[in-house]
Amino acid sequence: MKATTAIGMVAALAMLLLAVLMEGGQLASLVNVPAFVIVGGGTFGATLASTSFTLAKSMPKLALLAIKGEEVQSTGVVGTMVRLSEKARREGVLALEDELQHIEDPFMRKGLQLVVDGADSEILQAILTAEIDATTQRHQRNAQLFQIAGGFAPTLGILGTVLSLVHVLENLSTPSTLGHSIAGAFLATLYGVGSANLILLPIANRLRDISAREVAYRELLLEAILSIQAGDNPRMLEEKLQSFLAPAEREEASARQPAQAADALAREAA
Numbered sequence: 001m002k003a004t005t006a007i008g009m010v011a012a013l014a015m016l017l018l019a020v021l022m023e024g025g026q027l028a029s030l031v032n033v034p035a036f037v038i039v040g041g042g043t044f045g046a047t048l049a050s051t052s053f054t055l056a057k058s059m060p061k062l063a064l065l066a067i068k069g070e071e072v073q074s075t076g077v078v079g080t081m082v083r084l085s086e087k088a089r090r091e092g093v094l095a096l097e098d099e100l101q102h103i104e105d106p107f108m109r110k111g112l113q114l115v116v117d118g119a120d121s122e123i124l125q126a127i128l129t130a131e132i133d134a135t136t137q138r139h140q141r142n143a144q145l146f147q148i149a150g151g152f153a154p155t156l157g158i159l160g161t162v163l164s165l166v167h168v169l170e171n172l173s174t175p176s177t178l179g180h181s182i183a184g185a186f187l188a189t190l191y192g193v194g195s196a197n198l199i200l201l202p203i204a205n206r207l208r209d210i211s212a213r214e215v216a217y218r219e220l221l222l223e224a225i226l227s228i229q230a231g232d233n234p235r236m237l238e239e240k241l242q243s244f245l246a247p248a249e250r251e252e253a254s255a256r257q258p259a260q261a262a263d264a265l266a267r268e269a270a
Contacts, residue, residue: 005206006067012198035188038160039153039195046152047145055145062142066206072217077108078241081224084112085234093229107131107218111225121229125222132218139211143204150200157192161185220244 017027048056087095097116103109107128114124164185168178220241227237 003068005202009067009198009202013194016194016198029183030187030190032184032187032191035157035160035164035184035191038163038188039156039191042156042159043149043153043192043195046156047149050148051141051145055141058142059145059149062145062207063203066203066210072214075245077105077217077221077224078238078245081221081228081241082234082238085224085228085232085237088115088228089231089234096228105221108221108225111221112228115225115229121226124229125226128218128222128225132215132222135218136211136215139207139214143207143211146200146204146207150196150204153196153200154189154192157189160188160192164188216244 017030020027020030044056047059084096084099087099093115096112100109100112100116103112110131111124111128114127119127165182168181168185171181172178223244224237224241227240
């Protein structure tokens with residue numbers, strides 16, 4: 001399921017709120033605007049101070065990416081690369097140029113274009129490996145952004161609690177309001193710890209997972225492209241690419257191949 005991050009965060013928050021209600025608390029008592037300002041604004045400011053403005057302003061977009069849970073699909077690409085390998089062995093690598101316009105993945109299209117252009121295998125591997133490394137580093141920075149924010153949020157929450165307690169101690173002359181004031185003071189800690197463990201850190205972990213899957217996908221493509229360039233047997237290529245997939249994904253890939261073959265025949269006939 002793609003939306004596991006969103007489901008998990010909502011479920012965890014719902015359990016916390018349910019626990020409050022089960023203990024006889026009121027949800028309205030959990031609302032404290034000054035505490036929210038301290039934790040939210042302070043965390044963003046500290047995170048901004050730790051990175052660039054360009055990267056910090058991309059946080060909403062990255063959070064949406066993690067919540068939507070879009071991932072590359074490695075299962076369908078095995079049949080595609082095997083089919084392209086068969087065509088290259090049968091008609092030559094120049095025949096792949098007609099297939100490039102039907103390929104949406106920029107990385108796959110770039111690799112096959114280099115094959116068609118007759119690039120040396122070492123140069124091709126160096127170019128594609130450099131792109132994989134650059135993508136990995138960019139994704140690591142994105143995940144680290146939320147990891148940094150997740151580290152600041154609890155500390156800002158404690159700071160907000162301390163500031164509120166200072167205000168409480170200044171008003172000891174009114175004992176009737178102490179209980180409410182002390183309870184409100186600890187909401188900042190709740191906001192800080194809660195936002196870190198229910199939002200920021202899960203998003204960071206999800207971005208790392210998406211990155212790892214994309215890197216594995218591109219490594220599979222790199223292996224396939226090098227095999228096509230070398231003229232390897234398509235059946236051997238299929239066995240090699242299957243090793244990149246989990247058992248369940250292998251079964252799905254095998255089920256997709258007949259449909260992909262039919263689509264390819266239809267395109268060639270057209």
